[in-house]
Amino acid sequence: MQKLxxxxxxxxxLFVNISMYSQDKIVEQKDNWSGKYQxxxxxxKKIENSNPQSYIIQKAPNVNQINIAGxxxxxxxxxxxxxxxxxxxDSVLLRRFLINEEYNEYEQFGWTELYKTxxxxxxxxxxxxxxxxxxxxKIKIEEEEFISKTGIFGIMLHQGLFELYKTE
Numbered sequence: 501m502q503k504l505x506x507x508x509x510x511x512x513x514l515f516v517n518i519s520m521y522s523q524d525k526i527v528e529q530k531d532n533w534s535g536k537y538q539x540x541x542x543x544x545k546k547i548e549n550s551n552p553q554s555y556i557i558q559k560a561p562n563v564n565q566i567n568i569a570g571x572x573x574x575x576x577x578x579x580x581x582x583x584x585x586x587x588x589x590d591s592v593l594l595r596r597f598l599i600n601e602e603y604n605e606y607e608q609f610g611w612t613e614l615y616k617t618x619x620x621x622x623x624x625x626x627x628x629x630x631x632x633x634x635x636x637x638k639i640k641i642e643e644e645e646f647i648s649k650t651g652i653f654g655i656m657l658h659q660g661l662f663e664l665y666k667t668e
Contacts, residue, residue, distance in 0.1 A: 533632075534558045538553070539663070542662055572595065572598070596622070597622040611631075633652075636649070
């Protein structure tokens with residue numbers, strides 16, 4: 501009987517560890533945000549003299565539920581965004597837009613249906629947000645529309661609309 505209990509405990513322990521390891525691997529595979537990007541102001545015309553800035557987005561450790569406000573506990577995944585060659589202390593912490601029965605951050609832009617159909621996902625960093633959409637999508641922000649050339653765009657407070665070009 502004691503051997504059976506020990507065997508059950510061992511199997512349970514192995515199952516839990518394998519499940520946790522598998523979940524981590526699934527999350528890693530789904531991380532389609534990490535990489536190096538050039539950020540250029542959005543314009544309909546090609547700008548020859550634009551000076552793109554390089555940024556790195558990388559997966560951050562998941563936040564601890566104890567340390568965050570209630571509404572943010574529904575999604576603990578985070579990413580860092582830092583200007584290339586800057587220190588990590590200057591990085592911006594990004595989180596996915598909230599969407600559930602109580603909160604819908606896509607709604608204010610009229611993008612809920614795009615999110616629900618898998619055509620858009622966004623990260624929020626406080627004074628900046630970044631979204632991925634289908635390349636060539638017509639995106640509407642209030643009364644203005646633009647065509648996303650790269651499928652990755654963002655808006656920065658006091659800087660306006662920009663596009664991201666993934667370089668790595």
